[in-house]
Amino acid sequence: MQQLDSYLRQSVACGDVPGAVVCVAHRGEVVWHEAYGAAAWVPERRTMRRETLFDLASLTKVMATTPLVLAAHRDGVLKLDDPLRRFYPAVPGDVGEVTLRQLLSHSGGFADWLPLYARLGSNGTARRRAAELILQEPLAYRPGQASVYSDLGFIVLGDILETSYERPLDVLFEQRVARPLGLNRVAYRPLDAPVAGGDPSDVAATERCDWRGRVLAGEVHDANAWAMGGVAAHAGLFATAAGVWEFAHAMLEAAAGRRDWLPAALLRQSWQRQAAPLGTTRALGWDTPTPGRSSAGSFFSANAVGHLGFTGCSLWIDLERQVSVVLCTNRVHPSRRADSIARLRPRVHDLVMHALGVAAA
Numbered sequence: 001m002q003q004l005d006s007y008l009r010q011s012v013a014c015g016d017v018p019g020a021v022v023c024v025a026h027r028g029e030v031v032w033h034e035a036y037g038a039a040a041w042v043p044e045r046r047t048m049r050r051e052t053l054f055d056l057a058s059l060t061k062v063m064a065t066t067p068l069v070l071a072a073h074r075d076g077v078l079k080l081d082d083p084l085r086r087f088y089p090a091v092p093g094d095v096g097e098v099t100l101r102q103l104l105s106h107s108g109g110f111a112d113w114l115p116l117y118a119r120l121g122s123n124g125t126a127r128r129r130a131a132e133l134i135l136q137e138p139l140a141y142r143p144g145q146a147s148v149y150s151d152l153g154f155i156v157l158g159d160i161l162e163t164s165y166e167r168p169l170d171v172l173f174e175q176r177v178a179r180p181l182g183l184n185r186v187a188y189r190p191l192d193a194p195v196a197g198g199d200p201s202d203v204a205a206t207e208r209c210d211w212r213g214r215v216l217a218g219e220v221h222d223a224n225a226w227a228m229g230g231v232a233a234h235a236g237l238f239a240t241a242a243g244v245w246e247f248a249h250a251m252l253e254a255a256a257g258r259r260d261w262l263p264a265a266l267l268r269q270s271w272q273r274q275a276a277p278l279g280t281t282r283a284l285g286w287d288t289p290t291p292g293r294s295s296a297g298s299f300f301s302a303n304a305v306g307h308l309g310f311t312g313c314s315l316w317i318d319l320e321r322q323v324s325v326v327l328c329t330n331r332v333h334p335s336r337r338a339d340s341i342a343r344l345r346p347r348v349h350d351l352v353m354h355a356l357g358v359a360a361a
Helices: 002-013 059-075 100-104 126-136 151-165 169-181 223-227 241-255 264-270 341-355
Strands: 019-026 029-040 186-188 237-239 304-308 313-318 323-329
Touching (some): 002 029, 059 100, 059 169, 059 237, 059 241, 059 313, 126 151, 169 186, 186 241, 237 241, 241 313, 241 323
Antiparallel strands (some): 019 323, 186 237, 304 313
16 A cells, blocks of 8 residues: 555645545455544644544435435335325425435435525524425426436435434434444534534544634534534534444445345345436445546446545445445545545545555556
């Protein structure tokens, strides 16, 4: 991993990202786990550590919401092909026909984003109001005819989960994902919990937020998730890089039948590309590599799944070659305007695959 190590040291020295932690596993064993650069530049510099927590942003979609929906499907609480009218009888006909499967695969007709935070308070009850606002909006396209990455569809899924189980999403995650998988370094950080607003020294800083009037560290970066009390289906999880790997490893063990959690066949099916819309790279929650322009680089097999987080985190798993790469950066600190992450991600993955003997340099 010498080339990978040199590249990341150079990247933080050049300011491509303030800092990073990378955790690489091959055949179920961690083979590289190192920290680089700074966890924060302002208001004062803090050194990045392997134990630093990161705001995972949209990795929440595949680490919390997707497995919770799969568990609810297993338990018969809902079915993947249930239409929304089952849960919201009063919604218009076209919205009511959208299925949970389509929401998971970002093909349900919902727009990508709305500034919900401008119309919500900052508390947990706002999550139901957020879903109501989304369901009042006209669909952006005909369901199943396109794939548009959407926070909004996942917010609706979160509301369905909370309503179906009559429990908050962070409690469901703890009970049905974190505890069964033994995840001690992956959790939500609700705004009203004692940890929120406390000592941020163990958390990578994100953006200097103008409307919140501070550099964010330890509270969720995503504005809509913040307005929902820091707990949402599309964003809100915090974890160390090792914690993300522990999730990936436990999930793979379950898919191989070596761990009792979700049914192995259901997990494996959830990683398959969906049949519609034609040409989609989306599985259920997860994405798969786009040939020639994937953030997973050039050498991950077609039998791979992954996801990105806006704050600079990512997880890619090559199911065929048994390689997992967790890359956590604070690329939005102190501003989201830097775009070097688009070059850094594929290069990191290419260097990993070269080091493991999977690809040439």
